[in-house]
Structure formats: C-alpha cells, structure tokens
Amino acid sequence: MGATASHLGKDLLSEYQELTFLTKQEILLAHKRFTELLSREDKNLPDPRAPTEAILTLPELKSNPFRERIVRVFSTSESRDGLTFEDFLDLLSAFSDSATLEIKSHYAFRIFDFDDDGTLDENDLEKLVNCLTGETEETRLTPDEMKQLISNILEESDIDKDGTVNLSEFQHVISRSPDFVSSFKIVL
C-alpha cells in the first residue's frame, strides 16, 4: 500500500475511487490530512495506523459527540482504535455526500450501538440521548424523562415489539426522516 508515499500511486488512487464514494480530490485531501496525523516513525511503516488520539484532533471530529464511537466503528485493528488510511477513507466515504442512505444508516446504526451487540437496546438509547444532550449532570435528562423518551422511541420504531431496535427497524425509521442524509455528513 502506497499510503506512506507522499503521493498516491495512480492505480491505488483509481482503486480508492472505485471502492469508495469519494472523488479524486477528496481522496488526495484525505491522504494529505491523514499523513499529517502520523508520527514520524509511523510514516515509515508499511501500513501506518493513526492513533485514535490523533484522529480525534481533526477539527471535523473534535467536537463531535460520537467521535470515539466513529473511530471505533471504522477501525479495523484488533484493539479497535486507530485508523489506517483505508479505514479513514471508509469513514469519509460513509459520511460523504454521495453515500447511499443504506450505507449511512448502516454506519449510523453501528455508531449508535454502543455495546456492539447488534441491536439498539435501552442502554444504547440512553447513551445515545446522553451523547446528544450532553454528558454532564445538569444537561442530562432526568431519569423519568429518559424513561419516557426511550419508551417513545421504542413505540415509534420497535415494530416487532421485542424491546430493541434492530437494524431494519432503524433503517425504516431513518428512511422516513429526510434530514438524516443531509446531516450525516462529514466533509474534510
């Protein structure tokens, strides 16, 4: 993988273009930004992996309430932290303008699935709401409100009434929420 080189090979570039939703400029920019995140010694490795802390310093992710989840979901390393350039491209591709609703909702689901168990259960939903409303004590919803909110959510989306929201139910909800596609977007 030529990701270490200061510029990407032509073949590699076209491969990236083929497998992601990104355009050439976006890939080149992504590569530039990615190499900036690497430490000096990492750059010489064959398949460098930018550490999570470095990724989180990107202004695009810095204040995102889901930043850790995003990195975790897209990381392919054993320990689930750090991104290779391909992971990084995957991330940008899923968040790009041209990604399909399906891809976007798939990754949104995984980001929201805090315990990685394949469904959004009450704990996931609570974490999700807390992420979105702020984690501190005074910004949090009261337990009663949280309970009601979660039951509202489940009432809306839990079609088969099993107490959790699975991917298909989630995608169903998302497909009826037109703002999702335009807001699930990160542009470098």
Added chain:
Amino acid sequence: MSHYSDGSFYNPAYHDSETLELDRRPPFKPRHSNPYAQDPPPPWQAARASAVSTVTGPWANADPWEGGAGGGLRALGALPLGPRPSQHQEPPWQRQPDHSSVHGEGSFHDAAGPSRFPATFSANMTMRLRGMRRMSMFPNGDPSHLSITEGAIRNELEYEEQNLVKELMACSTKERIEGIRKLPMTYHEKKHIRNRVLASKSSKKSRHLSCLADCSERMSLSLRRGASGVAAARQALDLWQGTMKEVGGSFGSSVLSYFLFLKSLLLLNVFSFVINFSFITVPMLAYDHVPHVPPNVTFRGLELLTGAGYFRYTVLYYGAYRADSSTGLLHYNIQLAYFFTIAAYMVLCGAAVLYSMASSFKMNYVLSDPVGGGSWQLLCTWDFSVTNEKAVRQRKNNLRIQLKESMSERSQGTSLTPAEKMRHFGIHLGAWFISTSMAVGCGNAIYYLSQYEQQQATNTEDWSPAREAETLLVPFVVSLINLVVPLFYSLFNKFELYSSQRRQIYALIIRNVILKMSILGILCYFWVNEVAHKFLCWESMVGQALYRLVVFDFFFMMLGSFFGEFLSKVIGTRWIPGLGVPEFDVARNVLDLIYAQTLAWIGIYFSPLLPVLQIFKFLVLFYLKKVSLIQNCQPPRRVGRAAQMKTIFIALLFFPSFVGSLSLLAYTSWSLTPSRFCGPFKGLDSTFSVVVVWMNSLEKVPAAAWAVWVYANVVRSEIFYFLVTIIILFITFVFWQVTQGRKLLILLLRQQIVNEGKDKTFLLDKLQALQKSHPTQPKSKIKKQRRSGGSSTGVRSSSNAMVQTFLSVEQGSRGTYLREPPSPSHLSISFQRTPLPSERQSPSDALGLTLRAGQRAEVHQPWTPPASDPLVQPPWTPPSEDPLVRVMRARDAYEGPPVPLDGGTSSASGVMMQVMEARRRAEGGGGRGGPERIGPGSSSALIQAMLARQQAQNEYDDGY
C-alpha cells in the same frame, strides 16, 4: 446470498415488493445491509429473520439434541448476548476477507453430521451477528480444537462468497462498481470481493475472448474515467467550498441550505447570461457595436440606479436589438435567435426546477413520516457536519429542549375547550384577514402609484434628472413593502397560537408568498395592459422598470440584513438582553431570493442582459449574508425539517415564481403586439409569429419538409395537444392508482411485521409456560422475574431469554460435538466477564437465567441425576463428562424420554409445531410448502409455517 432466495426465510412479499423504496435495489444489494455481516438480509428480512430464528433454532432439526442439531444450537452461541470473551477474538467487524462474505446455502439441507456448520441456520437470523458468531466459535482465539468445523465454515463462506461474486459478475461494469461500493464492508473486504470478481472475470474472458466484449469493456472504462473526471472537475470548480463548510460547521444544514439555494440560483443566472450573451448579444454587437444613442443623451451616472437614460439605448434592453442587423457576412436571424434562446432558457430552467422539485419531493415528503415530530426525528438528525465547539454545545441544548417539548406535547395531547378552540380560530381568521387585506391593499396602492407615474411619463427621449429620479418611486415603495410587511407578519406570531411550529412557519410563508405575488401580479398586469399600449417602445420601458426593481430589491436586501440582523443583534445584546442574538431567518431570506429570481425570469425577455445584474447581486449578497450570519446570528433553535423546508422552497420557486413568469412571457409573446418602432420583432403581430414566418420560408426548402410537417401537425394542431393531454391525464390516473395500492400494501406489510412480532411473543410465552410448568423448574423465580404485564412488555427480553437458553445449550453441546471437552476455564471466564442480559435489567430473562445457571452447572460439574435441579448444583466441581451428554440428560430430565430422531415430538417443539401448523392452516397457504431445499423431515414446523405464510403473501402479491 442465495439461500435467501432458496427460501429458508426469504420472503418475497418483502423482497419483491416494489412498494418499499428500501427494497428497490439491485438484487444482490439488500443482502448486504446487515449490520455486522457482509451479506445481510434485506432490512425487512432481518427483522423477520431474527424474530423467527431465535425461536426456530433448537428445533431446526427434528432431533434437537443430537449431533445435527448441535449445529443449530451452537449457532446460537453467535448471539451477542452470549458469553463474549471479547478480548481474544477478532472484533466483530473485522473478519478477514476470506471469512468474510457470505453464508452458504444449504444451511438446512446439508448433512446433519458433525461437519455441519455451526451457524448454519443462523443464515436468516444473524448475519449481522456473524462477527459474534465467530467469536463464540473460537472463544479463546485458538480454533485448533474446532478444526473440522472451521473447515466447514470456510467451505460455507467460500460458497457464499462465490455466490456474491457470481452475482456481481453478472452485472455490467458500472453496476458492479456501484454494487461493490455499496456493500457495507470495510475497505479490505470490498477490495477482496472486487479482486475476486475481476479475477474470475478475466479468467472467463480469456476463455472466450471476443473483440466486441473487449471493445465495450474498454469503452465503458474510458467512459467511467471521463465521468469521474467530470465529477472531479465539478468539484474543483465548486464555488465557496470552504465557506459552505464553515457555515455548515457552525450553523448546521438548515442555514447552509439557504446558501446552497443562493448558489444554485447564481449558477442559473450565470447560465442564462452565458446563453443570452453568446446567442443574442454577441451577434448583435458583431454587426453593430455602437449603441444608437441620440446625441443629447449622455451617461450621467443616475442610470445605474434607474436603468433609464443612456442605458435605454444599449443592448441591455429589448429595444436595442434590431432584426435588420442580421444581414451581416453570415446570415444570422436575430429574431429567431432571440425567441429560441429565451424559450430554450425557460424550458431548461423549468426542467431543472421541476426535476429537483420532484426528486426532493420524493425524498422528503413521500417517504417521510406523516406524523412527524417523533423522537427519532430529533435524534437521528444530529448534524455531523457541525464542527464548531460552541455550536455543538448550543445544539445539544436545543436538542434537549426540543426533546422535552416533544415529550410534554405527547403527554399533554391537544385538549382544548371549545371556547379556546373558538378563540384560536378567531385569531387565525383575523390574522389571515389582516394579512390578506394588507396584501391586496399593497397591490392596489402600487397599481395607483404606477398609474400616477405613468401619467407623468412621456415618450420624450431626454428626461431631466429629476424626471428620471421620479421613476424610482415605484420600485422604492415596492421594496419597502417587501421589507416592512413581512416583519409585520412575523409579529402575528406573538399572539397567534399554533399547535405546531411547523404550521406557524407554513402560515408565515404562505402569507409572504401571497404578498409578493400580489405585488408582482399587479405590476405585471399594469405592464401588460397599460404600458404595452401607451409607449412606443414599451418592452424597453418594462425592462427599465424591472431593472429598477432588481436594483432596489438589492439595496433593500442589504438594508434588511442590516436592520434585521445587525440592529437586532445590537439591540438584543446591549439594550434589551431578553431578546438575545437573532436567529438567521432562513424562510424570510429564501423567500427574498425567490422574489429576486422571479424578477430575473420576468425580465429575461425585456432585458436580455438582466442576469448580469442578478449575478452581481447574488455574489455580493452571498458574502454579505455570510458576514452578517457569522457576526450577528446564532444557529436556529429548531432543528430538523430542514429537508422538507428545502422542498417547499423549491416548490415555491417552481409554482408561483417560475410558472408565473413563464405565463407572463407566454402571454407577451403570443398575444401582445411588439413595439412598432424598436426591437427585433417590430412589424410583427406577435413575437411568436416569427416562427410562422420562418416556417413559411422553410416551405421552399425541400430538406426542411419534416420541420414544416412537424410545425403544421404538431405545434399548430389542437388534436395533438388534446391527445397529449388525454394521455398525460391517463398516465397520471394510473400512477395515482398505483400509489394508492402501494400505500395499502405498506400498511399490510407493516401489519405483517407486527403480526410476526406477535407470533414470536406468543411462541415465547408458550415456551416459557412450558418451562415453568416443568416440575423441576424453579417456578417462583420465573414468576418473580417475569413481568406481569401483557405479552408486549413481558416478551421484551424473552427473545433474549431464548437466546440465552440456546446459548447455554450450545455451549454445552459444542464440546461434545467435537468429542472434545472445551476448556472449562475459558467458558467460565467468559461467563463471568460478560454481563448477560438477564443481569442487565432484563426482568423477563428468567428462562435464560435458569438455563444459563443450569448450563453453568453442567459445565462445571459432573453429571448429576436427571431428576435433580441443575440450579442447586454447586458450580465449582470440575467437569468430568462431555457437556452435551450432560445437557441432554438434564434435558431429558426436564422433558421426559429422549426425543425420537424423526419426531419433533419433544413437548416444546411439538407445541411449536402445532401452533405453526394451526397458523399455517389459518393462512390458507402452504401449497407447496416452500422450496425443496428444506427436507420436510429435518426442517422445523416453524420454518414450514413461515414458508406457508410467505407463500400466502406471495399469492397475495401476485394477485395484487
């Protein structure tokens, strides 16, 4: 994965339904939509499948506790709820490509022997959990003791991957690329699939290489390269990318949509300028580049404001174009060029606006939830593009407030007393009355003002500066009305109470549109009826009036952002802190843009170079608004619905704005007589007669006979339009009917999902009841933990309970399966480490708990007499016997005699079968009983029932 299509749980009712947009994808796609797997079932199926499979599992085989069943049971180990010795395994999403893709078919039909793939039946169930499954397959990262199984897995996966590859190979290159791109896999997995597809493609090609295929391949390759080049170029040219990002980053996508709208209007005007300039102005100037200005008229500077005087004789207006100029070196017919350029521009604009309106409507209205305001709507519209720290905090606050509001709205409901209702109704009526009469009043005032101005005006060519300045009165008043009255309208919000904020916005928009349209309507009426008959060169007069309107509109927009944003910020921060920093009012600003664009469209005929002014205006406006936004405004407090608002704005741009200008232009060119003494069409009865003249001249040219024929039989023929209208009406009607049918189908499908849920609930209840009723089962515990509530709540986690059950059995059976005791240490560790659902507030997990406990006991202790309760066994004795044997014995103890091989007669599965049998009969389907893949003996009753159900749905669909 074709085993879906092979029927196990494939439900064509979902899959083939044209109705659900979600499912309308290329056939291979939906299979990859599962969260954690590479080839998940389509969304609907997943819901079903997981619902079904949890139940199905243990009974997938007639003999649940013997070898073959082991596969099924062990598959349950895949479930995330099970013990997850997470550290040692590959993380769920990252299987290497060779394990990655697809699940084999034949889950059910291939041998039931020990080589059976552990997760086989989970095909339908847990593609999404495949990662987890692998986890439990190699719990301590040492799969060596599972070697046989691993081989089987590899085979299965290989097979599935081949299927995927085959499907992809069948596609055209473009589809293939799209298909691979849309797989929710990691990059490496996609690459792997791609390489396989390419490899098998090239190997195939070498076998029968044909020049044609090669050529077409090369062609498509170059086409794709070209397309991506165009896309890249477009992106490089993308205006203001950084600005857009900045705005979106701190104000969110709703404010950003204003700027995008502005940008697209700007591009529209650039396009308009380019074609007008190159097809009308340049040929005109090429012939005659000196304006025919009377000697006493000079450029005074006031023209910039009024558009009159010197400008009147330049190519800015209609009057300066002359048909006789066409006799140059090259014969160029200015008349035709003028007519067709403007016609083409309007047609293209119409198509573009209509297209974007239709697609945005489809995306945002048809699919959106009619109820709206749901909690999900708020949660899933979190703007990931917002990057500004402060903005993020603000958004969180707003979201919290909105969530609270939505909850209180929900709990309150709308319980108004009749008196209150009457009062609200009265207020609405009053507000509407006031606003409408204001609009009408403004229209009237402008009409009289214009008449007054017109009486003053003369046809003389040398106006004094004072006289010229008088013409500014009308545009000034019009723009003032446009600025002040909307502010007044927004005051209504203070005392008008709407049940939802959305309605309030809609009411405001409608009132503003009525106002602007009545003003413009009056002006157009005045131009067409009075100006057209009074002035010698009336088109230029109208053009000047439009020029002034555009200029003044520009000034007032700037004033508007000064007063509306800057001053209210100063007031809000310095003097009356209660007001706070103003929000950027997207609706008002977009309406201003729509108004401006309407002027430009109307003016295109009277003043072909008006777009220049418009481009300048929009450019300045962009930067001005950006600065004003960043300096003065805060992000809107309300989030969500941005997409719908966008649709409304495009619709407004189309309906009153574009359609209105188009009808004015059409009226002008068909019914009004062009000026006799100036302009390209002088001497003609109407602008359109230029086409008539042209056709008459073409009649002499034999090569153009077809054009004449088309003109005579299509353009001028009433029959043609009549037929077209009829056909369009018919098509509309058909589509309307289809839409209605699909709405119904959506309802039915939804109902079906609910029914599936109920099925599951019911079966789980049955199972639990069975377990409860068993003598050795600790009833009290179950009762305590089981929720007393109805099935919907009670069953909440009972699926988890099932899973837990299966899991425990699976854990036990795995070792046996391989005739190899599992290492007890890792099992116990995993149990202790991972919190299980029952430990995480799943009150109804009694069953799971019980069985898990039992399983734990079984794993850790020697075999105990069947009659004893595993729960009370001390769990610390080291295992000395094969887990499966123990499980089976425990089972036997629960359920009486061992289950016969051919039967499904264990009490639980028996009940299950009966239930499903009954259900199937009720459904009236079950003719063929489903695909042949599933041997009748080995498939469970549940599967059959489901198939029957699906069949019924099938028939229903066919009928439909």
